[in-house]
Amino acid sequence: MIENVFETELGRAVSGDSLELMAELESQSVDLIVTSPPFGLVRKKSYGNKDSDEYVNWFRPFAQEMSRILKPNGSLVIDLGGAWTKGVPTKSLYQYKLLICLCDEFGFNLCQDFFWWNPSKLPTPAEWVTIRRIRVKDAVNCIWWLSPTPWPKASNRRVLSAYSKSMEVLLKHGYQPRLRPSGHDISTKFQKDNGGAIPPNVLAIANTRSTDPYVRFCEANALKIHDARFPAELPAFFVKFLSDPGDFVFDPFAGSCMTGAVSEQLGRKWMCCDLIREFVSGGRGYFQGDFQLGTDSSVLYEIRKPDPRPSRDPEMQLDSGREFRRSRNDDRGDVM
Numbered sequence: 001m002i003e004n005v006f007e008t009e010l011g012r013a014v015s016g017d018s019l020e021l022m023a024e025l026e027s028q029s030v031d032l033i034v035t036s037p038p039f040g041l042v043r044k045k046s047y048g049n050k051d052s053d054e055y056v057n058w059f060r061p062f063a064q065e066m067s068r069i070l071k072p073n074g075s076l077v078i079d080l081g082g083a084w085t086k087g088v089p090t091k092s093l094y095q096y097k098l099l100i101c102l103c104d105e106f107g108f109n110l111c112q113d114f115f116w117w118n119p120s121k122l123p124t125p126a127e128w129v130t131i132r133r134i135r136v137k138d139a140v141n142c143i144w145w146l147s148p149t150p151w152p153k154a155s156n157r158r159v160l161s162a163y164s165k166s167m168e169v170l171l172k173h174g175y176q177p178r179l180r181p182s183g184h185d186i187s188t189k190f191q192k193d194n195g196g197a198i199p200p201n202v203l204a205i206a207n208t209r210s211t212d213p214y215v216r217f218c219e220a221n222a223l224k225i226h227d228a229r230f231p232a233e234l235p236a237f238f239v240k241f242l243s244d245p246g247d248f249v250f251d252p253f254a255g256s257c258m259t260g261a262v263s264e265q266l267g268r269k270w271m272c273c274d275l276i277r278e279f280v281s282g283g284r285g286y287f288q289g290d291f292q293l294g295t296d297s298s299v300l301y302e303i304r305k306p307d308p309r310p311s312r313d314p315e316m317q318l319d320s321g322r323e324f325r326r327s328r329n330d331d332r333g334d335v336m
């Protein structure tokens with residue numbers, strides 16, 4: 001049963017099964033779906049790929065409804081975290097299987113694959129990353145941007161980020177037009193200030209909020225705090241990029257209603273639905289008080305280039321460029 005939890009000027013937050021809710025929505029009535037379905041459904045199996053097949057089977061009815069309710073020039077944006085196979089250092093293929101299913105069976109086009117890099121991600125799974133040291137930090141989520149058409153509504157002019165320092169210098173002092181070794185002709189057009197840099201398909205957003213209006217509201221009302229919220233910048237990027245003010249944005253796996261909160265701030269109509277009423281109730285916190293989308297896009301995260309020199313790790317020395325020689329100490333239990 002679908003239950004209204006709260007309403008705002010532009011939107012509605014409901015609890016219940018979104019499959020049931022979507023069945024009530026008119027065909028081709030939604031401009032944009034931005035959502036992060038539960039990835040916990042990927043069962044940790046120690047063999048084969050059954051986990052990813054189960055996930056795709058579970059998702060199929062949702063995909064059917066999503067493709068029916070989206071407008072022909074609308075977009076579906078799905079954020080999916082990675083999952084590891086139980087007991088072995090290999091990853092589930094469920095994100096890729098889902099992508100192929102959505103395109104092959106439901107006629108979606110992959111407009112672009114995005115990757116959300118969370119610079120504050122902890123080094124997990126500990127067994128492979130910090131204990132055995134045979135994998136690196138798993139720090140990106142896949143985000144599939146899909147649409148019924150190859151030509152959905154979109155403008156990268158709405159998601160420009162701050163220019164780099166070097167670009168600012170170039171804009172101020174000018175650039176000597178020349179042919180690059182790559183063959184690209186860098187003309188004087190590069191000196192034009194377009195209001196910001198066109199972002200890449202890697203979105204760098206640390207998920208490190210300790211407290212915000214949502215958390216304060218949940219604490220004050222003894223509501224469970226959702227432990228898998230995405231940061232506001234993530235839905236905000238796609239809402240701005242792929243919809244206009246007044247458009248209708250929907251999140252069928254809404255959790256804390258972050259997509260709704262962001263849509264309200266950006267002047268879009270919205271609807272959010274989550275199976276768990278308590279999560280939806282907590283979402284009220286975004287609409288009471290001081291929730292504001294940040295305006296600062298100049299924050300820089302640092303990622304170092306891989307070091308091409310022979311390993312300086314005292315535990316493992318590169319020998320003659322061919323062999324690895326273990327050192328005296330075993331590095332088990334070394335926590336970063």
Ligand SMILES: C[S@@+](CC[C@H](N)C(=O)[O-])C[C@H]1O[C@@H](n2cnc3c(N)ncnc32)[C@H](O)[C@@H]1O
Pocket residue numbers: 016017018019035036037038039226228229230231252253254255256257258259273274275276279
């Ligand atoms: C990864 S969380 C979404 C978190 C959300 N993006 C946020 O920022 O708070 C996935 C959510 O999907 C919800 N969910 C799972 N199955 C559902 C269904 N059939 N209908 C509605 N919500 C569902 C879960 O309760 C969970 O809160």
